[in-house]
Amino acid sequence: MSATPDVMRPPVVARHDAEAPLPDPPLLHLLLPKWLTARARTVAGEKGRGARFAVLGFVGLMFWAFIFGVLYRLLTYFRGVEEIGALLAGKLLGLLLLGFTSILLLSNVITALSSFFLAKDLDMLVAAPVDWLRLYGAKLLETIIASSWMVALVAIPMFTAYGIAYRGGWLFPLVATALMLPMFVIPAVIGSAVTLTLVNVFPARRTRDILSVIAVLAAGGIVLLFRLIRPERLARPEGFRSLLDFIAVLRTPTSPLLPSEWVQKATMGYLTGEPDWLSMYVLWTTALAVFVLGAMLHRWLYHTGFSKAQESAQRWVKKGGLLSTLGDTMLKPFGILRRELVLKEIRLFFRDTTQWSQLILLAVLVVVYVYNIKFLPLSGEGITFFLVNVVPFLNLVLAGFVLASIAARFIFPGVSLEGRTLWLLRSSPMAVRDLLWAKFWVGTLPLLALAIAIVGVTDYLLQVSEFMFYVSVGTIALMTFALSGMAIGFGTIFPQFETENAAQIPTSFGGLLYMMASVTLIGGVIVLEARPVYGYLAAQAFQQPIEPTEMIVGFGLAAALCVAATLIPIRVALKRLEAVER
Structure with missing residues (x-):
């Protein structure tokens, strides 16, 4: 009897033993897709990538050199001061680390929402046979890297300056690394726990809006509190009643219950030859204890929170309203198309919580800026008419940097x-010029009002002359138009269509080029106006005749530069958008 053909045999089915262990990938295996994606983007042969890396590397080295140079000079001076030099260096380090802690905590609260609940790989990871602790560790490590890399880059030149100034030796980099690792872990665990708790109360899509507002409010409060502390008093011991009061302030811990103070004590203890093992022990044990508590909270609440994260946020569409009423009355002369484009830009801005909520932080920064101007020592003995009017002119540089940052x-x-949606807009019979100019005016007019308010208030506080007031207001108005036009132009030439988070777009290569071009523009305007301003102030101080030709040429070239910086980038942007396929 012949053998049974293979086609007649029953299919071989893999045996699933109930007692066989399920596959449980290690922690690094869970992070492997992220690593491969990042490596693929790095080695991709995109045109111009080498030039971008060269520019970014050069700017990064200059930034490191600047931080290192400033801190090294300060620390060298502190080291030469007997008795209180180490106390001053420790207080400075404590303030810097306190700022790092605040930034890390806010950044981790926002980042944890995306990594733990909104990431695209969670659908597979949560359903896969992965141990809950390894999933928590993988996502926590991803959160730490995403939210701490910028702080780590800034900390490198800072600790380098301390190590060289105080001769920390070749072991100091290892000590600094051992101290910063738990400082990165503690805010990440706390931020993830806060996000996990909020997601279990609110839907994740709505939690993002709530976290954005909370983060901005907290950041604004921290900035305002830091300014009200007035740390510059430490550089003026004569402001204290006695030397004992000054030393008491230096010896008082900045934040005794925060990791930043423990890192500061351990670092300065090592550099001064008196190691503080207790601070290092408290730092590491706190990090381990917080990790355990965070893991337990994750095990109890994560699956419930992840289930709620799949729910969509509720949206309501309202007809009419204040915005439509204002649009119908104020924008009616501009036509239906331009009116609707402007209203579209305003609606999109206020619908995105991450956009409008940052206006709170902007208001706090403006208050701090005006507060600093108010306390400038521009009255009293030795303060001349020339100095009082030169400071407001140089103030245009700082105001220009603020406006450039806001425009970016x-x-x-x-x-x-x-x-x-750009494809939809290009497919319509609408002219691209109308879209681009609508974006320009919606962004420029509020920025112009802010610029005039800043310069007007600061000039009033400084009690400048009438000439300097008009020069300041006119210059800042022209620079506002130029910075806005350049922002539209560079943003169109270097678009980031695949990015949904508006906060990440200015950090791209195009954003870096825009900031460099803005600095060049501000410097060019100030240089062109410096000669006529100096000539006018000198003529007023020494009772000499004013040279009109010099003023016409200087102010005329500055105005021409601003007009060119406004129109040329917009014209280039129009050609770029018109080249996009319909």
Whole structure:
């Protein structure tokens, strides 16, 4: 009898033993897709990538050199001061680390929402046979890297300056690394726990909005509190009643219950030859205890929170309202198309909580800026008419930097935020010029009002002359238009259509080029106006005649530069958008 053909045999079914262990991948295996994706983006042969890396590397080295140079000079001076030099260096380190802790905590609260609940790989990981502790460890490590890399880059030149100034030796980098690791872990665990608790109370999509507002409010409060402390008093011992009061302030811990103070004590103890083992022990044991508590909370609440994270946020569409009423009355002369484009930009801005909530932080920064101007020592013995009027002119540089930063955050991402809807807009019979100019005016007019308010208030506080007041207001107005036009232009030339988070767009290569171009523009305007301003102030101080030709040429070239910086980038942006396929 012939053998049974293979086709007649029953299929071989793999045996599933109930007692066989399920596959449980290690922690690094869970992070392997993230690593492969990051490596693929790095080695991709995109055109111009080498030039971008070269520019970023050069700017990064300059930034490191600047931080190292400033801190090294300060620490060298502190080391030469007997008795209180080490106390001053420790107090400075404590303030810097306190700022790092605040930034890390806020960053981890926001980042944990994406890594633990909104990441695209969670659908597979949560359903896969992965141990809950390894999943928690993988996502926590991902959160730490995503939220701490910038702080780590800034900490490198800072600790380098301390190590070289105080001769820490070749072991100091290892000591600094051992101290910073638990400092990164503690805010990450606390931020993840806060996010986990909020997600179990609110839907994850709505939690993102709530976290954005909370983070901005907290950041604004921290900045305002730090300014009200007035740390510059430490550089003026004569402001204290006695030397004992000054030394008492230096010896008082900045934040005795925070990890930043423990890192400061352990670092300065090692550098001064008196190791503080207790601070290092408290730092590491706190990090381990917080990790255990965070893991337990994750085991109890994560699955419930992840289930709620799949729910979509509720949206309501309202007809009419204040915005539509204002649009119908104020924008009616501009036509229906331009009116609707402007209203679209305003609606999109206020619908995104991550956008409008940062106005709170902006208001706090403006208050701090004006507060600093108010306390400038520009009255009293030795203060001349020339100095009182030169300071407001130089104040235009700082105001220009503030406006450039705001334009980079709110105007630069305008075209990129259109994303896939740009195809729909290009397919319509609408002219691209109308879209681009709508974005320009919606961003420029509020920025112009802020610029005039800042310069006007600071000039009033400084009690400048009428000439300097008009020069300051006119210059800042022209620079505002130029910075806005450059923001629209660079944002269109270097778009980031695949990015949904507006806060990440200004950190791209195009955002870096825009900030470099903005610094060049501000410097050019100040240089062109410096000669006529100096000539006018000198003529007023020494009762000499004013040279009109010098003033016309200087102010005329500055105005021409601002007009060119406004129109040329917008024209280039129009050609770039018109080249996009319909």
